[in-house]
């Protein structure tokens with residue numbers, strides 16, 4: 001006995017007159033008095049079953065019991081539909097199965113939501129994820145995800161990379177997030193950290209003589225969950241020995257193009273444009289700019305140096321955006337709120353109405369020269385930020401991104417894939433006030449910056465690069481330090497004593513001291529990449545079993561408490577938070 005001999009979505013005109021057996025789920029049942037119609041769905045698509053009580057009384061009796069999502073097996077003859085019954089929207093729409101035998105294989109309780117219902121609460125979808133999987137959206141997304149991952153693997157193999165497994169349970173790896181820790185029964189009081197990335201292990205592979213490593217690696221980071229962030233996620237993680245920076249970028253560009261091609265899409269043109277960090281920060285106020293629209297930040301520091309408007313004259317940096325919309329007062333008040341969230345003290349503006357009349361509380365302080373410099377075309381608004389450079393970048397960058405979305409400025413048909421290069425090596429850690437790494441502490445300085453590591457860390461640039469797509473950071477990488485002494489000097493700049501750096505990374509320092517080749521690599525977030533390819537706004541839509549923003553899994557109810565004996569065995573006491 002076979003369950004089925006044809007996919008429900010595969011039945012075509014050429015099968016007319018043949019007998020076939022189909023099996024799948026009940027998408028819909030319509031009882032037309034005499035005839036009963038059932039849309040039967042399996043992974044290949046949908047077929048219409050017709051049950052005629054006169055021809056098949058037993059099948060009709062079963063059909064009366066059928067409800068949505070019952071699993072059925074139907075045997076019968078494929079017949080052509082009458083011309084007026086043809087459904088041009090279905091590949092199987094010219095035919096139907098005239099059922100002789102209908103078996104209910106499995107029943108379903110009433111459904112918590114219907115599969116064709118719109119805007120179903122996400123927690124409910126995740127709680128009943130197996131039902132959600134049956135929707136067109138999830139079927140499409142997970143299949144697309146598979147196609148992309150398969151194409152990435154193919155491309156990596158074609159480019160000569162080998163897949164090397166690295167441990168999940170390890171020692172803290174500094175990728176800028178908190179570690180998830182795993183207690184160890186055999187050594188109570190000691191913990192593994194779940195790998196935030198395979199970073200150090202892949203470097204050890206290079207030192208060990210493997211010159212092209214890759215892995216679709218699961219990484220764990222204890223961070224707040226967001227639309228583009230989960231506790232656990234996958235990366236295309238790779239590393240090359242003896243590479244130039246261009247070699248690494250080239251590998252990634254080939255992977256991206258292979259994925260587009262595997263999906264039958266027009267691939268982005270290579271090479272992807274390259275920008276320096278300083279350039280994108282000045283022009284777009286972010287290190288992940290969306291270049292599907294212009295609206296660049298412009299500088300007004302010089303022209304406002306002797307402005308009668310004191311806020312401008314006294315600010316270290318004055319920059320502005322010209323937005324193609326004449327905002328109302330209410331809209332400007334809302335934008336000011338947003339600017340304040342990004343750190344602005346206020347939001348100065350000039351509105352140029354349809355006739356080119358300027359409306360602004362500050363225009364009376366501005367000279368002709370200043371007004372002319374801002375170039376406010378009719379029906380536009382000039383938004384200013386006057387502050388320290390970092391604040392100005394953050395505020396105008398935040399406003400540009402927000403307004404780009406709000407005013408739908410991006411050309412949706414365009415793709416903006418780009419590289420950001422030459423990041424600073426260090427930044428100040430806001431909590432400790434100490435220098436910390438911008439990418440991770442294994443990133444090499446840009447040639448010319450090595451001498452600044454300890455003398456002027458803030459001015460040192462690095463060989464760190466990011467890949468950005470439509471305003472999302474797809475991934476990061478760098479050329480690494482392959483000199484043990486240089487690595488130790490970076491740890492020192494970050495305020496680590498020799499003891500601390502040996503305790504944390506002694507094994508890496510030892511490895512770097514035993515013949516380390518120049519090496520570098522990259523990691524690309526698979527879920528972000530797939531979500532963008534799928535046109536989904538949220539990575540949860542392409543992750544089979546994600547967590548919600550509270551950090552819980554609505555499906556299993558995890559995380560849960562563990563029995564007291566298990567905690568005792570691990571040597572752990574839980575301190576209950578007082579209400």
Ligand code: ASP
Nearest residue numbers: 197199477478521522523
């Ligand atoms: N380990 C880095 C990360 O996970 C990527 C890299 O530098 O290769 O972001």
